[in-house]
Amino acid sequence: xxxxxxxxxxxxxxxxxxxxxxxxxxxxxxxxxxxxxxxxxxxxxxxxxxxxxxxxxxxxxxxxxxxxxxxxxxxxxxxxxxxxxxxxxxxxxxxxxxxxxxxxxxxxxxxxxxxxxxxxxxxxxxxxxxxxxxxxxxxxxxxxxxxxxxxxxxxxxxxxxxxxxxxxxxxxxxxxxxxxxxxxxxxxxxxxxxxxxxxxxxxxxxxxxxxxxxxxxxxxxxxxxxxxxxxxxxxxxxxxxxxxxxxxxxxxxxxxxxxxxxxxxxxxxxxxxxxxxxxxxxxxxxxxxxxxxxxxxxxxxxxxxxxxxxxxxxxxxxxxxxxxxxxxxxxxxxxxxxxxxxxxxxxxxxxxxxxxxxxxxxxxxxxxxxxxxxxxx
Numbered sequence: 115x116x117x118x119x120x121x122x123x124x125x126x127x128x129x130x131x132x133x134x135x136x137x138x139x140x141x142x143x144x145x146x147x148x149x150x151x152x153x154x155x156x157x158x159x160x161x162x163x164x165x166x167x168x169x170x171x172x173x174x175x176x177x178x179x180x181x182x183x184x185x186x187x188x189x190x191x192x193x194x195x196x197x198x199x200x201x202x203x204x205x206x207x208x209x210x211x212x213x214x215x216x217x218x219x220x221x222x223x224x225x226x227x228x229x230x231x232x233x234x235x236x237x238x239x240x241x242x243x244x245x246x247x248x249x250x251x252x253x254x255x256x257x258x259x260x261x262x263x264x265x266x267x268x269x270x271x272x273x274x275x276x277x278x279x280x281x282x283x284x285x286x287x288x289x290x291x292x293x294x295x296x297x298x299x300x301x302x303x304x305x306x307x308x309x310x311x312x313x314x315x316x317x318x319x320x321x322x323x324x325x326x327x328x329x330x331x332x333x334x335x336x337x338x339x340x341x342x343x344x345x346x347x348x349x350x351x352x353x354x355x356x357x358x359x360x361x362x363x364x365x366x367x368x369x370x371x372x373x374x375x376x377x378x379x380x381x382x383x384x385x386x387x388x389x390x391x392x393x394x395x396x397x398x399x400x401x402x403x404x405x406x407x408x409x410x411x412x413x414x415x416x417x418x419x420x421x422x423x424x425x426x427x428x429x430x431x432x433x434x435x436x437x438x439x440x441x442x443x444x445x446x447x448x449x450x451x452x453x454x455x456x457x458x459x460x461x462x463x464x465x466x467x468x469x470x471x472x473x474x475x476x477x478x479x480x481x482x483x484x485x486x487x488x489x490x491x
Contacts, residue, residue, distance in 0.1 A: 117327040118284040120336040120486065122225025123458040124321035126216035126297075127445075130186040134169035134179055134313065141312055142166045143192040165309055172313045177418025181316030181446030183301045184209065195306040199299075210243045210297040211252045213319035218257060218293055221321035225291075226331040232323075233289035235263035238276030239296050240449040240476075241303050242267060245357060253295060261289065269351070270414055270476020271343075272296060272450035273320065274484055277472070278341040280324040291325035296451045303353055305374040315375070316446035320454035336461070339469070339485040342397040350385070351377040351477035383420055390475045391427035397483045398471075405429050408437070409468035410460065414475050415442035415452030424473075450474065466490040 145164040149156065156163045172178055183189060188198030199209060207215070214237060222229070235257075237250035242265055250263030268275040273296045280292035300315030327337070355373040394411075398404060405428050413421045418440060425433035439460040441452070448455065453474050464470065465488065472484040 115285050116287060118281050118324055118338055119327050119330060119489075120322055120338060121325055121330055121332050122221045122223070122227065122323040123454065124217040124220030124222075124224065125455060125458050126213050126220075126319040128182045128184050128317050130183050131180050132183055132186055132189065134172045136190060137313055138167050138169050138172070140190040140192055140195065141306065141309070144195060144307060147192060167309050167312070175417075176313065176447075177440065177443055178313055178446045179443045181313075182318060184299055184317045185301070189301060189306060197299075197301045199302065207256055208243050208249060208252060209299060210237070210239070210249045211256055213297040213299075214249070214253045214295040214321070215256050217297075217319040217321035218253065218295060221293065221323050225323035225325070227291060227323055227325070229258050230260075231325075231329075232259045232291050232293050233261040234280075234283060234292045235259055235261075236266065236276050236280055236292060236294045237263070237297065238266045238268070238272035238294065238450060239298050240267065240269045240272055241299065241353075243299075249297070250295070259293070268450075268480050269478060270416065270449045270452070271474040271478065271480035271482045273322075273454050274341070274450075274472060274474040274482025275343055275480070276450075277322065277324065277338075277484055278343055278482065280322075281338055281341060284324055284326055290329055291323060294322040294324060296320045296454060298449045298451045300447070300449050303355065303375050305371055305376075308371065310379065311375060311377065314447045316448050318445060318448045318451050318455065320451040320458060322454065333491045335489055335491075336486040337489055339487050340397065340401050341482070341484045342393065342400070343483075344389075344393055344481045346389070346479045348385070348477075348479045350381045351479075353477075383417070386475050386479055386481075387420055387423050388427065389479065390473065390481050391424045393481050394424075394428050394471055394473060394483050397485065401485060403469065403485070407469050408471060409464060410436070410470040411438045412453045412456040412460065412470060412472045413438055414473060415440065415445065415456060416447050416476070418442060449476070461488075464488045
């Protein structure tokens with residue numbers, strides 16, 4: 115068995131950003147048009163009028179102020195309200211591959227690794243662009259990496275579950291180093307006509323290099339002390355889009371809202387928050403650590419109120435921004451990539467010996483907790 119460590123991370127941020135004000139203007143234009151077109155039915159009580167949104171509502175409900183997206187114009191067009199992403203030929207790199215390559219190159223540079231040092235590629239994200247061939251194998255080819263690649267999906271916990279998988283491969287000697295990639299185009303599965311969720315997601319890609327400690331060339335690295343995963347089935351966060359949709363007797367069913375992201379937000383908040391906090395505390399105790407030993411928590415960036423509650427349950431007190439950094443105000447919820455963005459942006463100021471937890475939680479329900487410790491050689 116080998117010891118494994120995180121030696122580099124990377125981040126690709128799309129060039130287009132949408133503020134809450136811009137998103138609300140588009141959404142409210144759609145609402146006004148819908149209510150006017152259906153005014154007679156609304157007056158007869160045959161349908162309910164849609165309710166307008168506001169930037170104040172969005173920020174209070176989520177803490178989100180803006181989000182990055184792969185396409186801005188299509189989302190803000192009240193007649194379309196979804197990103198415009200033209201199909202590419204089989205000879206062109208896919209969107210996920212293109213994003214992943216950008217993030218991968220940064221992670222490789224930060225880890226001091228060459229292409230020849232990487233033995234495997236894992237693409238772990240909430241929505242894969244296609245069934246096959248695997249996006250990971252496409253990225254492997256684009257970068258010129260030998261070895262193997264495979265895709266995996268555990269929704270918002272894809273990154274931590276992927277990290278555990280990469281750790282096991284490295285520790286077992288199956289690979290010297292693994293490149294873990296989390297390309298998230300969440301705007302493509304978001305219903306921008308739903309007031310309760312149209313503001314939630316953004317697009318991004320993160321990358322992590324996990325390698326054997328005896329092969330490291332960097333002076334600063336994060337030892338992975340332990341990883342703990344948990345799943346518990348729930349329908350409260352769901353996306354029913356899949357290859358069998360076209361087989362339904364009513365093929366138009368693929369246009370139904372449940373073929374996009376749907377959730378029962380209040381139930382998720384109530385059920386997931388204690389589940390996550392308890393898992394972190396139990397995970398720490400199993401490794402002879404207490405919450406007081408934590409320097410930082412890089413939590414999944416889903417909802418500010420949820421993160422504050424989880425951190426308070428773990429520490430037994432209100433948390434400071436330094437202890438649980440927030441990036442969702444700028445990036446929104448980026449599914450599996452959220453906790454990794456926080457780790458990427460808020461890890462350099464950790465001192466040697468400091469301990470932190472990278473934690474994800476989401477549909478499934480799925481929860482991943484990864485305890486890391488900073489070292490400087």
